[in-house]
Amino acid sequence: MNALWQIVTLILRGQSKALLRGFALSVTVLTMGAALLGLSGWFITAASVAGLAGTGALFNVFVPSSMVRFLAMGRTAARYGERVLTHDATLRALSDLRVSLLRGLLAQPWRALERLRANAVLNRVTADVDALGGVLLRLVLPGAAGVLVVTGAGVVLAWLVHPWVGLWVAGMWLLCPTLIFVLGQRLARKPARRQEAALQAARSRMVDMVAAREDLAVYGQLSTAQRRVDDAFWREATARRALDAVERRMGFGLDMIGTLVVGGALAIGATLAEAGTLSAAQVALGALAALALGEAVAPVRRALAEVGRMTQAARRVAPSLTTVRAEPSAVAPKGVLMLDAVTSGRFAPVTVRVAPGETVALTGPSGRGKSTLLYMAAGVLLPAEGRVSLGGQAPDEEAIWRQSVVMVPQRHALIAGTVRDNLAMAGPSTDEAMLAALDSVALYDVIAAKGGLDARLGFRGTGLSGGEARRLVLARALLAQPRVLLLDEPTEGLDRETARRVMAGLRAALPDAAFLIAAHRAEDISQADCVIGLQGRAATGLKF
């Protein structure tokens, strides 16, 4: 619940104005609904009294009847406004939440961020955020509006009808649904968690079965895989049944409370009327208002069904939202890049020194730590031993380090949008600078043929071949104008001639930058001033 509360406060802070207006309208809708039914009941009963007494002509019919019409129209209008405003606020909140999630994740440790590439994790994060979108609309707003309206109605009924009636109606409608919510929420916690876990398992097992179908068939494991999917769904259904049962029992409780509140209001009122304390019209007003207030309590049911899911989502999302926003306090480092006897523990310590304008290549079999060294130089992985520095400055603050050191990893991180959008990720630049960068990586003609900087790319940069995507991310790195450029297999997927042109283009575009390259292709290595082979447990340095 703490995590959920954290999310609620975050949303409340961001959207307080829109929410306040939505809240005011929610209260109006509920109040008018209760007033409409209560007034109508009073009007008919009072009219009967006057009719029976033969004083109908003296009865002022116009005020109550126009009030009834006003409430009917006003309620409808307020309802429309409420729906528009609260949905708008929810969408704003969702948008805020997504943006803070992105910001928060950027400040997370690198490894945590890397895991996000798996589809399963991604889907989960987005589903969680979507689930949290309902926090306001189904939990906070109806809850707050319900409490206020029920309390207000209690006061009004105590004044217009009788204190006992007001106390009964407001007390019961406040206390019982709250108890049911707290109890139901607790009872649903465990099955909700089980259900969610089982559904996740089913999902990932289904992915496994379909993706590895052929291998599983050859190894005679297909039936096992199918059974495992079915098992997970079976567990999901079992947990779901438990959840349904909780929901049903709580629903039954809420229904019965409604009956008891109305019955009680009627009994108290009628008894007082028999004693002559109240008029029949007042009894009608009390009973019908009690009935109409059921609308204020109705959202408890929906909230109960969803609060479990929201709590879990909040628990997963909230930690990523805590951001430590530090303004850069030091100047961007420059000078010689030093990796001083660094190791992750999985390979022998390596010392690398790259001066401005120099190119150093790291070679060696896969799994020997080439990429790890680059990530350490990029300041996102901490070496287990040794020290990384640039001009004597350590990568303590990533924001400052990033002003000088930029890395292009093996994968091509492109996003949906135009080529310009993708290039602009490196920071604001002019079209001329962008085109020049494309030219440096021998991509100018390709992009021009596709429609220039406005050419659109699909999700994850679809629409470009592997080699084209590769060169586009290299061009983007150039636009960041780094003092140190870290490249992981930069020309993978390029033919020999293009690879050579790209490497030459990179150097020409950044003549004074230090290049540290993880490579196994001759094209990557040919321009290096120094090649360091990571071989087995010890690194050997060769000076050319």
Next chain:
Amino acid sequence: MAGAERVTQRQQDTNRAGLIGAALSLAAALIWPFQAWLVAALLGRLLSGEAALVWPTVAGFVALGLVRSALEAGSHAALARHADTVLATLRTEVVGGERRTLDTSSIGGPGALSALVSEKAEALRPYLMRYRPARLRATVVPLVILVLAFWNAWAVGVVLLLSGPLIPLFMALVGWAAKDASARQMDEIGSLGDLLVDRLAALADLRLIGAGKAVTDDFAEASERLRGKTMAVLRVAFLSSTVLELFAALGVAMVAVWTGFSLLEQVHWGGDVTPTTGIWLLLLAPEFFQPLRDLASAWHDKAAADAVQEELQNWRGQERAAMPGHGQGGVAITGVLALNNISLHRGDRQIHLPDLEIRPGTRIALTGPSGAGKTTLLRLLAGLERPETGELTLDGQPLADRLDDWRAGLGWMPQAPHFLARSLRYNVGFGASLGGEVAQAALGPVVQGLPKGDLTPLGERGAGLSGGEARRVTLARALHGAPQVLLADEPTADLDDDTAEAVTRGLLSHKGTLIVATHDLRLAAQMDRVIDLGDTQ
């Protein structure tokens, strides 16, 4: 046919549960007129000064409320059971269907199929639990109340009738607008979700070029734009449902006002109401509109369910080849393999395979340019392809007849394996403990480097393993259980020299038949026989 009958029987049971659930919810809704009558009668007696009978009346009201709540709960239980069975049947159908086919589905990859059986299938639940009972209530309850109204005061009946018939009209309008709106809205919201996924996936790498702020700013802008568009759609959608509510509210208000005037004897037409019937009609009027409002609010459940049903129909309508064999293991057999005049299509390409005889224990390298049929031949031997002409036999009998037993003695090393989201140990041994294959595949150092050793879970694409490490895991899996025949597709492609050598050593340590498709001349040179498939084309 017994199986089919059982399915039909089960379907009937399921449908019955759905009908019972809807009927119970209808019965619950029909109790309200009785409760309302008790309330109205009590107030009427208070007005006329008769003995009020307060406690018996309230007791009756509460008792009826109990019955109504119980009926609601019963309805919920039956509907939940119905929905459970429908979903379970559907999931079994899709999971089983996917398990039995060889071709990939046209509706999407593993992710799309997994979404279809999990969260998308869940969209059917609200439809089954809310929409269908709401539809039944909407057809019966208003009629019943209309009859009661005409019976007591025709003016009230006319008021309801006037706003009533307009409602189906508006329902159609609302439904039409809502379907359109929700489809568009879903598209918008869906694309915002996709946009987030897109950014999240790239986030780790974008951070390395210092693009963090650019990403968030860009996303915030896109998000704001989409919010504007979505709200424009929602405003229209809400407007149409507001019209419905307005009619309902005015209907109730007019009933109240007419009844009041009639009781004051200001109007003398429309029927004769007593205080009791007047209050009763007032209490019934909102219930005339309530089922229609329920139906309107359940409308998008139907739209969502329709979309899922459509996708399921597409899935069912696909023509897909069945997966050969049962895929559940057998007793390992081996023998002389013979290929005789085999040809088949791969896309538009016609592939003829040479006639071959492969005796147990032979080591064969399949070479030739890409597209010559190396992988196809390996897949044929693993039973993952069916020849279009010719025959593939094992000791003279068609291999297809004994496929499961044949596969039980097979080690299979595909080029791009998908690792299961389970431990490395399970991925190698499928539940059996590991043995010599760990050393044979030089997997030891890999296992040592993993945080939890061989119990480290592997994710999508073997998360955490480099290309060479993943290849060694695949080799260990192929060697596990000392198979009689090992089929390996490009086992050394894209590997550095050291790893390639380790993999080659591992392959050669295998004692039985070994068939590798390879471009690697060093590997091919160590085989007994090299078959160049390019020659036969």
